[in-house]
Amino acid sequence: MSSTTPNMGKNISTAVDVLRETYKNLHLLFSELDRIGEDEGFVPITPKFLRWKSDSAHEGWLTSNFIKLYQIENEHPLTNITDLKNGPIFGIEVDLGENEYPVIALIRYHFDYSYWTRLPNVSDHWVFWGPFRYDHLFKIEETEDTWTSKSVEKTKLRYWGFEHAVAHYIPLLSITSSEDIKNKLFQQLKNIPESF
Numbered sequence: 001m002s003s004t005t006p007n008m009g010k011n012i013s014t015a016v017d018v019l020r021e022t023y024k025n026l027h028l029l030f031s032e033l034d035r036i037g038e039d040e041g042f043v044p045i046t047p048k049f050l051r052w053k054s055d056s057a058h059e060g061w062l063t064s065n066f067i068k069l070y071q072i073e074n075e076h077p078l079t080n081i082t083d084l085k086n087g088p089i090f091g092i093e094v095d096l097g098e099n100e101y102p103v104i105a106l107i108r109y110h111f112d113y114s115y116w117t118r119l120p121n122v123s124d125h126w127v128f129w130g131p132f133r134y135d136h137l138f139k140i141e142e143t144e145d146t147w148t149s150k151s152v153e154k155t156k157l158r159y160w161g162f163e164h165a166v167a168h169y170i171p172l173l174s175i176t177s178s179e180d181i182k183n184k185l186f187q188q189l190k191n192i193p194e195s196f
Contacts, residue, residue, distance in 0.1 A: 032181050033068055033092060040186040042070040045084060050125035064097040067128050078113055090189045091128055094172060102172035106185060107165055108192040115161030127160050132167055145169045166192050
């Protein structure tokens with residue numbers, strides 16, 4: 001048995017401990033998001049964050065991307081889905097592993113709600129994640145730390161009437177307090193333009 005085996009085992013255990021601590025901190029962040037978001041006039045449209053998990057794909061064993069969805073409280077409700085407002089959806093996406101460092105994306109989504117039949121479930125993560133990843137399905141443009149995505153006709157039905165979205169990225173580690181959540185997240189969400 002190699003002398004490096006115990007060290008490698010310890011490294012794996014340490015990595016799992018770091019991940020557990022990260023998840024614990026994310027749990028605190030998500031709790032604060034809902035509390036502060038409501039103070040700032042946002043209502044969550046899902047009680048839990050959206051995420052992708054898979055038993056068959058090993059990449060899906062680890063949750064590294066989380067999306068919380070909100071709308072502005074004083075928007076008028078839709079007639080076909082009463083818990084949904086007739087306005088944009090705002091997303092706060094936490095991504096732990098896609099970039100060189102963990103990031104938060106502040107996203108303003110626009111949908112044609114006539115395509116919707118229900119509110120999103122936890123497993124509908126792909127609807128809100130895909131528009132900034134699949135350049136063969138969406139027209140995606142990037143300028144510094146801002147991204148835009150526009151639907152093409154063939155994807156509109158599949159992606160629940162998605163029309164376009166704007167996302168602004170910031171480092172996850174820049175959010176260290178309730179004041180940061182208010183100012184750097186929810187105030188910035190209000191300032192994201194409808195489109196570029």
